[in-house]
Amino acid sequence: MGRPAVGAAHRGMAVRRTLIAYLFLFPALLLLGVFTFYPVVFGTALSLFEYDVISPPRYVGVSQFRALWTDRYFWIALENSLKYLLVVPVLQFCSIVLALWVRRPLRGIGWFRAAYYVPVVTSIVVVGLLWRWLLDESGLVNYALLKLGVIHAPVHWLTNPAFALYAVMFVTLWKGLGYYMVIYLAGLEAIPATYEEAAAIDGAGPTTRLLRVTIPLLRPSILLAGTLSAISALRVFEEMYVMTGGGPVYSTYTMFYYMFDQAFGSLHLGYAAALGVVLAAVTVVLAVANFRLLRQGGLTYY
Amino acid sequence: MRRSLAAVALALLLSVGTAAGNPRAQLEFWTISLQPFFTGYVQGVIARYQAAHPDVAVRWIDVQPQAVDQKLLASIAGGVSPDVVNLNTEGTLRLAEARALVDMDAAVPADVRARYFPNIWASLRYSGRTYGIPWYVVPNVLAYNRTLFERAGLDPQHPPATTDAFIRDATVIKQKTGVYGFMPNVDGVRMLAVFQEEGLPILSPDRRHAVFGGPAYVALLAAYVDLYKHDMFPDDTLQHGYLGATERYAGARLGMLTTGPQFLLRVKNDSPDVYKDTLVAPAPHGRGNVLDLPTMALVVPLASRHRTEAAQFALFVTDDDNQLAFDHQVVIFPSTRKAAADPFFARGGATPEDRARVIAARELGVARDLTVVVPHSDELFRVFKDAIENAFYGRMTPQQALAWAAHEWDGRL
Numbered sequence: 001m002g003r004p005a006v007g008a009a010h011r012g013m014a015v016r017r018t019l020i021a022y023l024f025l026f027p028a029l030l031l032l033g034v035f036t037f038y039p040v041v042f043g044t045a046l047s048l049f050e051y052d053v054i055s056p057p058r059y060v061g062v063s064q065f066r067a068l069w070t071d072r073y074f075w076i077a078l079e080n081s082l083k084y085l086l087v088v089p090v091l092q093f094c095s096i097v098l099a100l101w102v103r104r105p106l107r108g109i110g111w112f113r114a115a116y117y118v119p120v121v122t123s124i125v126v127v128g129l130l131w132r133w134l135l136d137e138s139g140l141v142n143y144a145l146l147k148l149g150v151i152h153a154p155v156h157w158l159t160n161p162a163f164a165l166y167a168v169m170f171v172t173l174w175k176g177l178g179y180y181m182v183i184y185l186a187g188l189e190a191i192p193a194t195y196e197e198a199a200a201i202d203g204a205g206p207t208t209r210l211l212r213v214t215i216p217l218l219r220p221s222i223l224l225a226g227t228l229s230a231i232s233a234l235r236v237f238e239e240m241y242v243m244t245g246g247g248p249v250y251s252t253y254t255m256f257y258y259m260f261d262q263a264f265g266s267l268h269l270g271y272a273a274a275l276g277v278v279l280a281a282v283t284v285v286l287a288v289a290n291f292r293l294l295r296q297g298g299l300t301y302y
Numbered sequence: 303m304r305r306s307l308a309a310v311a312l313a314l315l316l317s318v319g320t321a322a323g324n325p326r327a328q329l330e331f332w333t334i335s336l337q338p339f340f341t342g343y344v345q346g347v348i349a350r351y352q353a354a355h356p357d358v359a360v361r362w363i364d365v366q367p368q369a370v371d372q373k374l375l376a377s378i379a380g381g382v383s384p385d386v387v388n389l390n391t392e393g394t395l396r397l398a399e400a401r402a403l404v405d406m407d408a409a410v411p412a413d414v415r416a417r418y419f420p421n422i423w424a425s426l427r428y429s430g431r432t433y434g435i436p437w438y439v440v441p442n443v444l445a446y447n448r449t450l451f452e453r454a455g456l457d458p459q460h461p462p463a464t465t466d467a468f469i470r471d472a473t474v475i476k477q478k479t480g481v482y483g484f485m486p487n488v489d490g491v492r493m494l495a496v497f498q499e500e501g502l503p504i505l506s507p508d509r510r511h512a513v514f515g516g517p518a519y520v521a522l523l524a525a526y527v528d529l530y531k532h533d534m535f536p537d538d539t540l541q542h543g544y545l546g547a548t549e550r551y552a553g554a555r556l557g558m559l560t561t562g563p564q565f566l567l568r569v570k571n572d573s574p575d576v577y578k579d580t581l582v583a584p585a586p587h588g589r590g591n592v593l594d595l596p597t598m599a600l601v602v603p604l605a606s607r608h609r610t611e612a613a614q615f616a617l618f619v620t621d622d623d624n625q626l627a628f629d630h631q632v633v634i635f636p637s638t639r640k641a642a643a644d645p646f647f648a649r650g651g652a653t654p655e656d657r658a659r660v661i662a663a664r665e666l667g668v669a670r671d672l673t674v675v676v677p678h679s680d681e682l683f684r685v686f687k688d689a690i691e692n693a694f695y696g697r698m699t700p701q702q703a704l705a706w707a708a709h710e711w712d713g714r715l
Contacts (some may be wrong), residue, residue, distance in 0.1 A: 053379045054402045054604065073684065137537055138555075159537045161695055247541055249691040264372040266680035267400045269379075 040280070046273035053267055064274040074275065076250050077258035080165060081234050081279070084254060085286075087169040088229045091176050092222060098177060099184035100210075113185075117178035124175070128242025131171045132158065135243075158244055161251035168239045168252055176232070180225045187221030188214070223294040230286050234279060255279045325359035327608040329615055330384040332374070334598075337364040339567060343631055351618050358611050371396070374603070378402060383605035385612035386619075389434065391597050391673040392491075394426050398433035399679060404602040407432045409613045417622070422637045425597050425671035434599030435616045436637035438625065440562035441595050441665040442585040443658045444468075445569070449579050450557040454478040461558075461583035465500070468558070468586040469525075473534055475557040482536050483557040485547035488526050488694075489540045490687035495672040497522065501590030504674050510715050515708035523693055523700040530694050540694055552576055560585050562596065563633035563658035570655075582658045584665060595669035597637070633658045635666060642666075678714050685710045 047064060049057035068074045102113050119127060134140050135157040142154040157167040195217065199209045215222075237256035240246055246253040246261070255275060263272035336344055348360045363384070365373055371393055377383050389397070397403050406426075407415070415423060418436055426434040444461055451458040454475040462468040472483025488496055494504055497514060500522055506513050513519075529535060536556075538546055548565045550556040552573040559565070563582070570577045585593055600616040602609055618624065625636035626644055633655050636642050647663040650656055676682050689707035692698040698706065 052400050053375060054400050156537045159541055161697075245541060247691065249695050249697060250688060260372075264375050267375065267396075 043273045043276050046270055047277045049270045051269045053269060057270070060270070064271050065278075067271070068274060068278065073250065073253065073258055077253050077255045077275075078278075078282075080251070080253055081236075081255040081282075083165060084169060084172075084233045084236055085230060087172050087233050088226060091173050091180060091229055092226055094173065095177055095180035095225065096184050096215075096218070096222075098181045099188060100214075102181065103185060103188055113181075116181055119175045120178040122175075124238040125242055127171065127175050128239055131167075131174075132243045135167055159248055161249045164244055164248060164251045168236075168243055171239055171243070172233070172236060176229065180229065183225045184218065184221055187218050191217045219294055223290060226294065227287050227290045230290060231283055234283050234286070255282075326357040327359070327611040329358060329360045329386060329608055329612055331360050331362050331615065332370065332384045332387040333362065333364050334367050334370055334388045334390075335364065339571075340628075340631060343628060346627075347619055347624050351615060355611075355614075358608075358615070360615065378603055378605045381605075383603045383607075385602060385606040385608055386616050387601050387603065388437065389599055389601050391425055391599065391671050392679075394434040394599050394601055395428050395673065395675055396679055397601065397603075398426075398428035398431075399677065402604055403433040404604055404606070404609055404613065405431045405433060406435055406602075406613070409602070409609070410435065410617065414617060417638045417640065418620075419637060419639060419642070421670060422595075422597055425595075425673070426599050428675060434601040435613075435620050437598045437600050437620050438628065438634040439595050439597050439637060439666075439669075439671075440564060440634050441593055441662045441669045442560050443563050443661050443665070444558060444560050444583045444585050445551065445563075445566060445580050445654065445658075446558040446583070447551070447554065447556075447576065447579050448581050450475055450479055450481055450554070454483075454557070458581055461581070462586050463584065465586050465588040468560075469529065472558060473529070476534050479557070481555060481557060482550070483534070484560070485535050485539045485544075485550065485556060486526060486529075487544065487560065488690070489543045490690060491674070491683045492543070493523070493690050494674050494686065495594045496526075496588075498672045499588035499590050499592060499594065501588065501592075505676070505715075509676075510712075512708040512711035512715065515705045519704055520701045523690070523704060527693055527700055531696075540691060554579075563655060563662055566655050566658060567632055577654070580654050582654045582661060584661050587668070591668055592672070593665055593669040594672040595666070596673075597671050633662060635662065676711075676715065682711050682714060 046057070048059060048061060050060050050064075051057040098116060102109055102116070136142070137154045137156055137159070141157065142151070145151045146154065155163065157163050191214065195213050196209050199213045204212065235256050236254055237260060240252045240254060240257050241260075244252040246257045256279070259272045259275045259279070262268045262275060331348070333344060344362055344364075348362055352358065352360060370387070370389065374384070374387055374389075374397075394403070408431075422436045422439060423432060426432050426436060446458070446461055448458045451461075454471075455478060456471055456474060462471045468484065469486075475481060475483035486496070487493075494514075497504060497519055500518075502514070502516075502518055502522070504512065504514055530539075536546075536550065542549075544561050544565075547556060547559055548561060548568055549572075551559040552569045554573070554576050566577070566580070566582075569580065587593070600619060602612040602616060606612050620637065622636070622638050622641040625638055625641045626646070628634065629636055629641070630646065635647070647659060650660050686707050689698070689703040693700045693703035
């Protein structure tokens with residue numbers, strides 16, 4: 001008689017534990033559900049409708065996806081968004097170098113770390129306006145380059161279609177540097193000193209230790225930072241909105257900008273949702289590729 | 303105990319008082335960039351309206367020009383639409399096309415409509431119905447920097463009267479002083495107004511075809527492209543438009559500014575030295591002898607919960623007295639006939655604004671809103687902007703650019 005009672009108590013405890021676990025998970029799941037899963041499902045459904053905020057949505061099937069195929073501005077935006085991915089390797093490389101540099105136990109290095117983090121916490125609107133002035137034809141950048149003799153005439157950084165996208169990319173890089181530096185600093189701190197010490201005892205020099213020990217062990221951080229950075233690059237919008245307005249000649253017109261334009265400029269919310277679905281698909285493909293390339297290495301396997 | 307009872311009684315009394323004072327309608331009123339210069343004026347209008355209509359409360363929100371369209375759509379989509387919104391003609395027509403606005407031909411009685419200039423009322427018309435109440439209009443004037451004129455060897459007493467002379471003087475200023483002479487209004491769809499000012503229509507009489515692919519249009523665009531290639535106007539003209547021109551003028555980095563005279567107030571505040579050096583003249587006329595007359599309107603979104611009260615408030619803001627009071631604060635012009643007949647508009651004065659007011663009042667005779675009304679305006683305007691920028695940046699010849707844009711328009715008209 002006693003045995004089943006013990007079993008029931010055990011089951012009761014297991015159920016209670018499971019309930020408590022879900023109770024702890026609930027706030028995060030609720031937020032994810034409301035702000036991530038619901039918008040994804042709603043946006044995907046909306047891409048099958050024509051909707052202009054004012055009239056009720058009208059089901060049009062996949063016709064909006066077909067329309068993308070012949071839409072000149074979709075291809076311009078997609079091309080610019082993919083070009084923007086060039087910022088990712090440069091940003092990651094610079095962030096790793098910076099993290100290695102500020103990790104050294106130097107006097108006042110804390111101030112340096114803080115200084116590099118300031119752009120991260122600065123509003124993108126402020127950053128955009130600041131760089132718009134700096135990159136102006138008669139701005140500080142042109143002034144300095146002219147004084148140094150690097151250029152002989154002012155460069156139209158933001159008004160020349162050949163440079164504008166890269167000038168905006170530079171601002172993204174400048175603003176993101178501190179954020180990824182912190183990720184890499186955390187990654188570097190997590191690597192036990194014993195690995196490098198063992199390599200040093202085996203006769204490895206600083207460069208060999210960096211390339212053969214530190215960087216491979218940093219791969220999980222590179223995977224995380226690379227994926228986050230790639231997703232951010234595909235979703236870039238504010239920099240363009242503040243600095244170039246998508247121009248000149250649509251040279252900084254990205255997928256997110258086009259989505260915004262279609263949704264709030266033209267009231268084609270269904271079409272904007274279709275653009276969003278395509279952008280999400282590209283992002284997922286990229287994230288998967290990132291994981292495939294970088295998942296092995298580090299202290300844990302992914 | 304006694305104190306607690308007194309507190310409860312006081313709370314009850316206050317809640318009763320609040321309930322009794324609750325307005326029947328809470329209107330949200332959006333304006334464009336009227337703070338901080340006109341804060342007192344707008345608050346005064348609202349206070350007078352609320353005093354006359356105790357059952358209506360008005361909440362004022364001032365929005366930046368770049369943000370108003372997006373904020374409005376987001377509010378409508380979110381179910382929290384404002385009730386009265388200040389929009390320009392282009393914004394009004396875009397929302398009218400989306401069937402988002404109250405039809406003012408139906409909402410406003412004929413005798414009240416008759417108070418407004420018929421041509422200004424008609425500028426907010428889409429598919430035969432009018433979707434906004436005109437508020438104020440702003441004909442352009444020419445502001446120019448006397449010192450730069452003199453340094454360039456030009457006579458400040460003889461400013462350019464025609465577009466050709468305007469371009470010629472601007473070229474001389476650039477060549478002689480190194481400072482840009484002008485920032486022409488050629489960015490994006492504003493080139494459509496430039497065509498019309500030169501007497502070139504945009505659409506065929508049946509409105510089914512774009513006619514801007516012809517040789518006269520190509521020659522005009524090519525002339526501006528040539529000026530651009532020879533660095534006769536700033537590189538950022540196509541990006542920053544008239545706001546950029548005002549900033550540049552206020553910084554003494556631009557010889558002439560064709561703009562609404564209300565921008566003189568910004569020059570006065572931002573750069574008193576340049577303001578002192580500023581002279582005003584009529585805006586140069588093109589061959590069409592017509593000037594663009596941008597109209598500011600008050601619209602009522604269909605999503606407003608208080609459409610009737612909103613339309614009444616919009617009529618109050620745009621009535622003769624309120625418009626006239628506003629016109630005393632800045633160089634703008636009323637949309638109502640009685641207010642426009644006030645002697646104030648013919649009275650001169652010593653300041654550039656006073657002179658601008660008299661000049662602009664005379665311009666009203668040849669001015670009309672040149673906003674092109676077409677279906678699918680967002681798509682057509684995007685194509686046109688693309689074509690114009692391609693021509694300026696040398697990616698297409700002016701002929702290719704206009705022919706391509708006209709072809710794209712024809713497919714959608």
